[in-house]
Amino acid sequence: xxxxxxxxxxxxxxxxxxxxxxxxxxxxxxxxKELGINFVDIDDINEEGLLYDDKDVIKVVEKFQAAxxxxxxxxxxxxxxEYVCARLAKALNLPVLLWGPLDERPEENGERLRDxxxxxxxxxxxxxxxxxxxxxxxxCRLEDPVFERGLRDFIAVCNVVKTFxxxxxxxxxxxxxxxxxTMCNEGELLEKFNIQLSPIPMTELTQAVxxxxxxxxxxxxxxxxIHKNMxxxxxxxxxxxxxxxxxxxxxxxxxxxxQAAAIQCWNALQTELxxxxxxxxxxxxxxxIPVVCETDIHGAVTALLVEAAGMxxxxxxxxxxxxxxxxxxxxxxLQHCGPWPLSVAKEKPRLTYPLAFDHPGSLTAEAKHGEVTxxxxxxxxxxxxxxxxxxKGVEGPKGMxxxxxVEVENIKRLEAKIVEGPYIHHxxxxxxxxxxxxxxxxxxxxxxxxxxxxxEENVKAYxxxxx
Numbered sequence: 001x002x003x004x005x006x007x008x009x010x011x012x013x014x015x016x017x018x019x020x021x022x023x024x025x026x027x028x029x030x031x032x033k034e035l036g037i038n039f040v041d042i043d044d045i046n047e048e049g050l051l052y053d054d055k056d057v058i059k060v061v062e063k064f065q066a067a068x069x070x071x072x073x074x075x076x077x078x079x080x081x082e083y084v085c086a087r088l089a090k091a092l093n094l095p096v097l098l099w100g101p102l103d104e105r106p107e108e109n110g111e112r113l114r115d116x117x118x119x120x121x122x123x124x125x126x127x128x129x130x131x132x133x134x135x136x137x138x139x140c141r142l143e144d145p146v147f148e149r150g151l152r153d154f155i156a157v158c159n160v161v162k163t164f165x166x167x168x169x170x171x172x173x174x175x176x177x178x179x180x181x182t183m184c185n186e187g188e189l190l191e192k193f194n195i196q197l198s199p200i201p202m203t204e205l206t207q208a209v210x211x212x213x214x215x216x217x218x219x220x221x222x223x224x225x226i227h228k229n230m231x232x233x234x235x236x237x238x239x240x241x242x243x244x245x246x247x248x249x250x251x252x253x254x255x256x257x258x259q260a261a262a263i264q265c266w267n268a269l270q271t272e273l274x275x276x277x278x279x280x281x282x283x284x285x286x287x288x289i290p291v292v293c294e295t296d297i298h299g300a301v302t303a304l305l306v307e308a309a310g311m312x313x314x315x316x317x318x319x320x321x322x323x324x325x326x327x328x329x330x331x332x333x334l335q336h337c338g339p340w341p342l343s344v345a346k347e348k349p350r351l352t353y354p355l356a357f358d359h360p361g362s363l364t365a366e367a368k369h370g371e372v373t374x375x376x377x378x379x380x381x382x383x384x385x386x387x388x389x390x391x392k393g394v395e396g397p398k399g400m401x402x403x404x405x406v407e408v409e410n411i412k413r414l415e416a417k418i419v420e421g422p423y424i425h426h427x428x429x430x431x432x433x434x435x436x437x438x439x440x441x442x443x444x445x446x447x448x449x450x451x452x453x454x455x456e457e458n459v460k461a462y463x464x465x466x467x
Contacts, residue, residue: 007064010076052081078115080116096127154440164195164441168258172202175264192384205249209245212247239351245280246283260301263293264294307430315430317429319427328405330408331407333396334427337401348365366404367393367403371390373434376388377447389409414452
């Protein structure tokens with residue numbers, strides 16, 4: 001969580017108890033520290049360290065921007081000053097978390113010290129008037145489990161949004177001719193979302209591979225990693241090519257300042273190198289540098305979002321929707337030639353030949369079962385959305401490449417949604433439930449969340465603090 005920094009701007013309104021507002025500012029800051037939340041306060045902006053004076057907004061904006069905060073937390077320590085909160089949020093253009101501590105029992109004479117809930121109602125309306133999207137964490141006590149859960153989910157949302165707004169993808173050669181489904185609109189991605197591509201020709205990759213082979217120490221380490229973590233069933237010269245390709249792609253990704261790559265994995269690469277890139281992709285995927293197949297730019301975007309939603313703690317895998325399960329009514333085979341991260345496998349992967357290709361260099365391993373999130377960022381005709389939902393790993397026939405049989409709630413409904421679009425046969429999976437985080441992040445990314453099961457009310461209930 002250290003990567004994400006919150007701007008902590010507790011707020012009050014003058015007609016309610018200032019001492020109580022100061023008390024809850026301190027209690028909230030203390031709870032954030034207990035939870036290990038990285039935040040920047042406004043204690044030096046005014047004597048109280050509270051947001052209530054319109055003249056302080058510019059100073060707070062400047063401080064938070066200089067500190068590089070990734071999200072804005074607006075604890076309402078009493079009623080709060082809604083228009084000052086809205087002006088600050090508008091100026092920062094970051095994810096906003098709106099919350100206030102649960103109000104106490106009124107005094108014996110009927111007085112109320114804070115009216116926090118009422119203030120939250122006011123601020124929510126004014127944020128809407130300012131067209132500022134925000135996340136609401138339910139009115140609760142600092143010690144309630146929902147407070148910690150809501151904060152951690154919001155931090156993950158901030159991580160997704162931060163990732164999305166700074167995406168640069170290494171595009172290694174154009175898409176394979178036959179894959180019209182993976183075409184993308186580079187200009188539109190830049191104009192709409194600031195998603196940048198760094199295209200390079202296949203020759204630049206092959207030159208980098210040749211250079212990598214000369215790096216004896218790096219090659220020695222990479223070969224040792226391969227032999228330790230894979231059951232090598234191909235020749236040593238081909239294994240050296242896999243190692244060199246992994247080193248080359250990592251070097252090129254860094255050279256162009258990219259966080260992910262999309263590679264034309266066939267068939268020019270086989271002509272040049274004589275191997276499949278799958279195992280090399282898997283090595284980078286394990287390092288948290290997503291590399292996706294068939295120059296699928298939207299797939300690379302998806303992988304970055306999914307990993308950000310998981311806070312980089314769990315590796316994702318890039319898969320084809322392929323065939324229905326022969327025995328499980330709502331089952332489906334997720335599979336690809338062999339690019340999945342090693343930590344996804346439930347067995348030691350074999351470095352071998354892939355299904356349907358004659359060249360070596362792919363992994364074969366079944367993935368771990370358990371709960372998974374499946375996701376796909378895609379778009380056409382100027383509109384973009386995020387397909388997302390849950391599945392669980394199940395037993396099924398033995399497969400080739402990296403694969404996982406999954407069961408969903410309704411495969412016919414999911415199948416129709418993929419066919420009718422704007423999605424294609426690719427998705428990204430992760431062994432973690434990140435559906436609520438991705439759903440909430442969509443409001444800040446300007447894309448439509450598209451749940452493939454009718455569980456939107458359940459997701460909303462979770463986000464508003466219900467069990």
